[in-house]
Amino acid sequence: QCFPQVERGSYFPGDAYAIYKNKFNVGSLIELELEFRTSELNGVLLSVSEPQGYPALSLELQNGKVVMNGDMGDRRPFQVVQGFATEYTACDNRWHRIQVTYIKDELTLKVDNLEQSYWLSDNGHLTQASTNSPLYIGGLPEHAPIGTLESRENFRGCIRNVIINGEWRDW
Template sequence: MLLLSDAKQMDFVVLGLRGGRVRLSADLGKGPASVLSTTVNDGHWHSVSAEVSRRSVSLTVDGSRPATASIKGNHLDVDRTLFLGGLPAGVNGRRIGVSSSLPGCLRSVSLNGTILDLSKPFSQHDVTSCFTKDQTGSYFNGSGHAELMHDGYKVGADMAVSLEFRTSQSEGIFLGISSAKVDAVGLEMVDGQVVFNVNNGAGRVALRSTGPLLCDGRWHHLVARKTKHGLTLSVDGTQYSAANPYPQSTSAETNNPVYLGGFPASVKQNCLSVRSGFRGCLRNLRLARSHLNLPLHLSSAHFLSGVTPDSCPAS
């Protein structure tokens, strides 16, 4: 998405995606006009040219015949700030039809013939590199995290988390769910093995995989399950189990958000032993509790930093 607008969004130019097609919208102060391209959400690079004049808006994609529409107004009265890819928090894009950030890549952006240096923005948030070849999943660069279920998640007596991961780092955080006290669940990579930690309030119980190192850059599948009486861990079909040595304590009374790939410095996590953020790819994440089996969609996370939610570099 590209946006030029005044403070009240009376005059604006927006270039973005709508239903898989490029959409150019503009208002010179006397009513909006817009045009649409053909479908472009095919994973390939496309060349887009947009023009706004006093009389018309024009949109050309991949050298095709321009799509045009008439517009009324004298000139475009906008602020000097140009937004690329999305809008910052606090800016309401409802009037101009902007509801989400661009989940894709931009390059060779120019405005009125001047090439923009995208490596030196005035500010940026959750902007990562594009991948020459990508695959399904979410990429974590090791510097941030994803926050889901902002209002808090209660683990309780039974819970299971399943995911697939690919990494070349021997340490990193997969998942952390905690409370203000000691109750918590943590899933992490330590010395190239998966470690599952649970504290129901009486003390930490840990379960660790064994065998070949899992930081080999290949995809691995894991399922970590907590019950009242113990823990089970499955890594690529190999099963591990540990009994709960505290039978009087069977429920993890957590109330904090779910953190993936890391967690903020201001947040305490009682069942994670490493501080290193996860660097690699995660996919097919699911969190299950009793009859609820929820897929975790990072594209709709409450907060993302250092995460590309819908793309992983191909191995």
């Protein structure tokens, strides 16, 4: 089959994943951006978790919403959700841009041109996630801990323009 238009990015068929970095430390600051397009309601976009399941940070599509989950290591998970007009808005097979910033005790999530959603820590003492595990994009292997993910369902669609802490990857 020939494709009339070729675009940058990586296709994830639903049974694959990429490793952004084998030993990734979330720390007290993470800035990430990525673009995705899919026709599916669910799928893992990004995940890092220590073997015991925490600290962990994850980004996924969940019933048509973009959901960011985290646990800084105190087993007090947090969640930021970006909903849309309908559950099918994010799975319209068009490009959508996600921007996430985590600084010490605040997490912000912005999708496309919508107003940003945020979470502010109330624990007052834990302001970083010390991770030293693989950062997976598009899914994760069976042996990897689920961490803060709601589902193990790998992403099906395209991901491009992945920028984490100023470092750009586009496979």
